[in-house]
Amino acid sequence: MTSQSAMSRKAADRDLIPIALVIAVQFIAVVYFLYDAVREEAGVPAMLDLLVGLALFAGIAFGALAIQRLRAEAHRREEVLAIARGALGELMHKRFAEWKLSRGEAEVALFALKGCSIAEIAAMRGSSAGTVRSQLSQVYTKAEVTGQPMLMSLFLDDLLDEPARLAD
The missing domain is CATH 1.10.10.10 (Winged helix-like DNA-binding domain superfamily/Winged helix DNA-binding domain)
Structure with missing residues (x-):
């Protein structure tokens, strides 16, 4: 891995910190809503808390999957760009020699x-x-x-x- 791609990977990892914090807050909210649903008597408020908790949990799961896919795509593009840089360098050396x-x-x-x-x-x-x-x-x-x-x-x-x- 080149130093440039290592630096961009570190920057990308730093960008994940706010996302991880948001996910942590959402997870705390899931626990709260599910705990509240279990603690309340059966009825509309308990069902509503249960639905909100499950929806938040689904949002966390889908968000995490989307982030994972985006990171994989960014990594793939980074590799393609490195290959293109190498191809351009080789092409330049070839032309200069010709x-x-x-x-x-x-x-x-x-x-x-x-x-x-x-x-x-x-x-x-x-x-x-x-x-x-x-x-x-x-x-x-x-x-x-x-x-x-x-x-x-x-x-x-x-x-x-x-x-x-x-x-x-």
Whole structure:
């Protein structure tokens, strides 16, 4: 598990604390209504307490099942996202190798794919804007694109479904 997914799992566990408190209060209410129903004489008030207690208990059970399903779905989506991240990384390395990018060009291309401006890339790499412009120009030439949006679209196109599937 990556540190990012571990942190998101801890955050999700912290989010469960208020839910657990609400369930605990509901459970106390169930016990109260059922105890009250048993203690009272048979009649409408006792039946009403019994029905309210059973309804609260059913609500707790259905709520707990829904939370469990939502957590399982969130975990599954987290795994799919991790796979997609890995696929994108592999795709980028493959394309960079096909284009025969130098280490510096690959670094600049990665920052460009992340949406960074030339000034931001230059600052992060400790180089001049002219050097970054030159490296980006080489990247665009090797990738046969005219700019950053087209470079990004190359990777998005590879990750998206085929157009025929979208028409279905």
